[in-house]
Amino acid sequence: MRRPHRPQGGTATRAGLPAPPVWLRLLPVLYVVAVLLVEPATPVDWPVSFVLIAVPLVTAFAHGPVVVGAATVFAIVLEGVLAGTPCCAGRSVGYLWDRHYVASYVCTALVGVLGTLLAAHRIRRERTLADVRFVAEIAQRVLLRPVPHRIGNLLMESLYLSAAAEARIGGDLYEAVPTAYGVRLLIGDVRGKGLLAVETAAALLGAFREAAHDEPDLPALAGRVETSMSRRATQLGGNETAERFVTAVFAEIPAAGRVVRVVNCGHPPPLCLRAGEVRELDSGRSAPPLNLGVLVGDPYHVDVWPFRPGDQLLLYTDGVTETRDAAGAFYPLLQRLRSWGALSPRELLERLHEDLLAYSGSRLQDDTAALAVCLLPEEASAPAPAG
Known part of the structure; x- marks a missing residue:
């Protein structure tokens, strides 16, 4: 519920960036867990691990560029682990360097670069919005004392x-x-x-x-x-x-x-x-x-x-x-x-x-x-x- 705006006395201070909701911060973890649960149950022809390509973008919704970069590296490593594990999906051999999986690694890296840029842009916009809110708060105190x-x-x-x-x-x-x-x-x-x-x-x-x-x-x-x-x-x-x-x-x-x-x-x-x-x-x-x-x-x-x-x-x-x-x-x-x-x-x-x-x-x-x-x-x- 929105609270009423009641101008108060005192000195205004610049507020920090708003914290994303908890569920949004945990979304990358939940996404990876879902992939790990589904991967063993799928046939070899349906490698669910390919959807790990989206991990950097999912992370960019609520985290900064550093975390997105770390999530990108983690996603590539996890893709390799799943591709090179023979027991996954009943495989008798691994597919670590299969060209389809190598393409997946490259795509994940590219998406990670885009996700890092997206996270940096989002934080910059949020800081601008925080500055605008701060100025509006000062204007409110001047207008409606x-x-x-x-x-x-x-x-x-x-x-x-x-x-x-x-x-x-x-x-x-x-x-x-x-x-x-x-x-x-x-x-x-x-x-x-x-x-x-x-x-x-x-x-x-x-x-x-x-x-x-x-x-x-x-x-x-x-x-x-x-x-x-x-x-x-x-x-x-x-x-x-x-x-x-x-x-x-x-x-x-x-x-x-x-x-x-x-x-x-x-x-x-x-x-x-x-x-x-x-x-x-x-x-x-x-x-x-x-x-x-x-x-x-x-x-x-x-x-x-x-x-x-x-x-x-x-x-x-x-x-x-x-x-x-x-x-x-x-x-x-x-x-x-x-x-x-x-x-x-x-x-x-x-x-x-x-x-x-x-x-x-x-x-x-x-x-x-x-x-x-x-x-x-x-x-x-x-x-x-x-x-």
């Missing part, structure tokens, strides 16, 4: 799942920034895929992280991010970029108040989990997605919702609700949340991750990001008295 597990009286966790098994970054994004106005949250989904979507996500996050400390309210914050995205689209030019947009939710939880303020820009509405109840925070007054607001010109609307101690806020991208099962049915997020009961942010996202993979048969159709924030009860958020 780990959210703090606790800010004041708020507990929070993040989740990122990539639809591609080897992918690390994409167009889904999230952020949590403590400011003088409270903790400001962002979750978004860039239209499209590929490098341009990653660049758009990076630009949006950079604008949000800067503006979150300066703008006094959420409409101004959303407007400033909108301006930044429109400016970037103009600079890049091209029809494809002009059509690219980002759905997003901006949320603010003030330090003193017991409310959450939300500005929705065409994104799935946040959910509030409270004592077994799950409620969509949706007033029906969503603004257009970012980079499309200039086409409408309507001001951003702020929705204010109660957010009491013990409540939990879940922000997510449409990769969650658009996950399909084998029959094509969409993932029933609200139904699942109501059935799970009270969970901490970490437990909630771990359960969500496992359930999404189980529901889709580990075949996610889209990238998925989620951010869970819980307001601690008064007794849990208050500092412990000094001894």
Whole structure:
């Protein structure tokens, strides 16, 4: 089962080459054993030892050039032993230097050379892939920095799942920034895929992280991010970029108040989990997605919702609700949340991750990001008295 990608703090280290599966490493041995078991039972006219020619290639799947070279020498020697043993297959004499067997030795040597080159090429490609993964991991840490597990009286966790098994970054994004106005949250989904979507996500996050400390309210914050995205689209030019947009939710939880303020820009509405109840925070007054607001010109609307101690806020991208099962049915997020009961942010996202993979048969159709924030009860958020 694939684990969720959770960006963590600390220094990234370059990973070594992935170890092949045990069965693949043992495949040459199993192959030779099978030949030795079958050889005595076959007629002289059917020398099974000829299939030892494939040993170098079988070895090249999981081992390096040195091991492949050693396997080649072993295969040639074993072919000679089997050919020169009179008792094999009822022979009265050996055929060590018979021209057919000599041709087998030569062919095995040639295949061994090819297998050695193949193993060297495979290792070189694996090292390149390991370097690419390492760079992608660094880019992930820069783009999606780990959210703090606790800010004041708020507990929070993040989740990122990539639809591609080897992918690390994409167009889904999230952020949590403590400011003088409270903790400001962002979750978004860039239209499209590929490098341009990653660049758009990076630009949006950079604008949000800067503006979150300066703008006094959420409409101004959303407007400033909108301006930044429109400016970037103009600079890049091209029809494809002009059509690219980002759905997003901006949320603010003030330090003193017991409310959450939300500005929705065409994104799935946040959910509030409270004592077994799950409620969509949706007033029906969503603004257009970012980079499309200039086409409408309507001001951003702020929705204010109660957010009491013990409540939990879940922000997510449409990769969650658009996950399909084998029959094509969409993932029933609200139904699942109501059935799970009270969970901490970490437990909630771990359960969500496992359930999404189980529901889709580990075949996610889209990238998925989620951010869970819980307001601690008064007794849990208050500092412990000094001894």
